[in-house]
Amino acid sequence: xxxxxxxxxxxxxxxxxxxxxxxxxxxxxxxxxxxxxxxxxxxxxxxxxxxxxxxxxxxxxxxxxxxxxxxxxxxxxxxxxxxxxxxxxxxxxxxxxxxxxxxxxxxxxxxxxxxxxxxxxxxxxxxxxxxxxxxxxxxxxxxxxxxxxxxxxxxxxxxxxxxxxxxxxxxxxxxxxxxxxxxxxxxxxxxxxxxxxxxxxxxxxxxxxxxxxxxxxxxxxxxxxxxxxxxxxxxxxxxxxxxxxxxxxxxxxxxxxxxxxxxxxxxxxxxxxxxxxxxxxxxxxxxxxxxxxxxxxxxxxxxxxxxxxxxxxxxxxxxxxxxxxxxxxxxxxxxxxxxxxxxxxxxxxxxxxxxxxxxxxxxxxxxxxxxxxxxxxxxxxxxxxxxxxxxxxxx
Numbered sequence: 001x002x003x004x005x006x007x008x009x010x011x012x013x014x015x016x017x018x019x020x021x022x023x024x025x026x027x028x029x030x031x032x033x034x035x036x037x038x039x040x041x042x043x044x045x046x047x048x049x050x051x052x053x054x055x056x057x058x059x060x061x062x063x064x065x066x067x068x069x070x071x072x073x074x075x076x077x078x079x080x081x082x083x084x085x086x087x088x089x090x091x092x093x094x095x096x097x098x099x100x101x102x103x104x105x106x107x108x109x110x111x112x113x114x115x116x117x118x119x120x121x122x123x124x125x126x127x128x129x130x131x132x133x134x135x136x137x138x139x140x141x142x143x144x145x146x147x148x149x150x151x152x153x154x155x156x157x158x159x160x161x162x163x164x165x166x167x168x169x170x171x172x173x174x175x176x177x178x179x180x181x182x183x184x185x186x187x188x189x190x191x192x193x194x195x196x197x198x199x200x201x202x203x204x205x206x207x208x209x210x211x212x213x214x215x216x217x218x219x220x221x222x223x224x225x226x227x228x229x230x231x232x233x234x235x236x237x238x239x240x241x242x243x244x245x246x247x248x249x250x251x252x253x254x255x256x257x258x259x260x261x262x263x264x265x266x267x268x269x270x271x272x273x274x275x276x277x278x279x280x281x282x283x284x285x286x287x288x289x290x291x292x293x294x295x296x297x298x299x300x301x302x303x304x305x306x307x308x309x310x311x312x313x314x315x316x317x318x319x320x321x322x323x324x325x326x327x328x329x330x331x332x333x334x335x336x337x338x339x340x341x342x343x344x345x346x347x348x349x350x351x352x353x354x355x356x357x358x359x360x361x362x363x364x365x366x367x368x369x370x371x372x373x374x375x376x377x378x379x380x381x382x383x384x385x386x387x388x389x390x391x392x393x394x395x
Contacts, residue, residue, distance in 0.1 A: 023050040028062050033113070037070035041088070057106035064098035065114045067091045071127050089134065092127035095120070096150050123162060125154035129169050136176055145176040167198025174206070183210075194223075199230045201237050208240055217248060235264060235271035242278060254278070266291070269298035273305055280308070285315040303360035310353035310370060317346035350374060363393055 128151035135144035204227035
C-alpha cells in the first residue's frame with residue numbers, strides 16, 4: 001500500500017506544479033512592479049502561451065514592458081561588467097514585437113506605470129542596436145539585418161531621436177547589407193550615417209571606395225575633406241588621402257604626402273599594409289618589406305600581411321638573384337656571392353610567408369603557383385604535390 005500511495009503522489013506532483021504555474025496577468029504584473037523581471041518573464045510567457053490571453057492587447061503590453069526592462073537591466077549590467085553573461089539576448093527583439101502586437105490589437109492600450117507601445121517603440125533602438133551588432137559579429141548577417149531594421153524603425157519614430165546615435169545605427173546596417181551583397185543599398189545607408197552626424201572613419205572609407213568605383217572625383221575629394229576635418233589624425237583616412245592623389249595620377253602630391261605621414265600611422269596594422277602597397281606600386285619592394293614586417297609584428301594572423309610579405313620577399317629574391325648573375329658574368333665572383341646569399345635568404349623567406357598564407361587560404365591558386373615556382377627553383381620534393389593540388393583546383 002505504501003508503494004501505491006507513493007506512486008499516486010508522484011503522478012500528482014506534475015499536476016500540482018502545473019496548477020502552481022497557472023497563467024496569470026496579475027502575477028506577471030506584480031512581479032514586474034517588484035522589478036523581478038526574470039520571474040515576470042516566466043509569468044508572462046505562460047500568459048502568451050494561453051490561447052485566450054494571447055488575444056488580449058494587455059498581455060502583449062505586459063510582455064513588451066517586462067522584456068524591455070529585462071533587456072535594459074541585463075545590458076546595463078554588461079556595460080558595467082564585461083564578464084556578465086546576458087541570459088536573454090533576444091529580449092529587445094521580443095519586446096519590440098510585443099509592443100507592435102499590442103498596438104495592433106488596441107492602439108490606445110495602457111498599463112499603470114508601464115510604457116505605452118508608442119513610447120516604448122521610440123526608445124528601444126539602443127537595445128536593438130546592441131543585439132544587432134552582436135549578431136553581425138557572429139556572422140549572422142540576415143538576422144542582424146532584420147534586428148537593425150527594427151532599430152531603424154524605432155530610431156526614426158521621433159525627429160530628432162531622444163538619444164542621437166550619430167550614424168552608428170546606419171553604419172552597422174550598411175555593414176550588414178554589404179555582407180549580404182546588397183552594395184547599392186549599403187551606400188545609401190553609409191550616406192544616411194554621414195547625414196546623421198557620423199564621425200566614424202569606416203563610414204567615410206567605405207563611401208570613398210564606392211565613389212571611386214563610379215569615378216566620381218568631386219564626391220571623393222569632398223568626402224575626404226569632410227572626413228579629415230572630423231578625424232584629422234586618423235591613420236586610415238591619412239592613407240586614403242595619399243591614395244586619392246595616386247588615383248587621380250598626381251604622383252608628385254601623393255609622394256609628398258606619403259613621405260610626410262606621421263609616425264602614428266605605423267602603429268596601425270591596416271594602415272601600414274596600405275602604405276606598403278604604395279611602395280609596391282612604386283616597385284620599391286625593400287621599403288614595402290620593412291613596413292610589412294612592422295604590420296606582421298602588429299598582426300601576425302593577417303592573410304593580407306603574410307601574402308604581401310611573400311610577394312615582396314620573392315621580388316627581392318629576384319632582384320638580388322639578377323644582380324648576382326650580372327656580377328658573375330662581369331667576373332666579380334666575390335661580390336656576386338654576397339648578392340647570391342641575399343637572394344637565397346629572400347627565397348627562403350618567400351617560401352615561409354607563402355606557406356603561412358596557404359594556412360589561411362588553402363585553395364588560393366595565386367599562393368599555390370608562387371609556391372610551385374619556389375619549389376621548382378629549390379628542387380623541393382614537395383613540388384609534385386603542389387602541382388597535383390593546382391591541377392585538382394583547375395579542373
